[in-house]
Amino acid sequence: MTAMVHTHASKAIVNEVKDYLKAISPEQDVVSTSAVRSRLRKKFPHCGLSDSGLAEVIGREAVEQGFSIHFDS
Secondary structure: OOOOOEOOOOHHHHHHHHHHHHHOOOOOOEEEHHHHHHHHHHHOOOEOOOHHHHHHHHHHHHHHOOOEEEOOO
């Protein structure tokens, strides 16, 4: 079985971001992109998205759920 390389934000990646955001404390109003990106890289090692591409997905989902975003490296 060959590994699938994600070159766009697959539904699995978006769902993982949503799950992460649901799990953090409601008092936490800022999301760090590097923390989520690290988690995504571990879970999806063959993801073809760049760090900035992942940050865009994370940012979009975070804003939709009412979070502020800290775009860090």
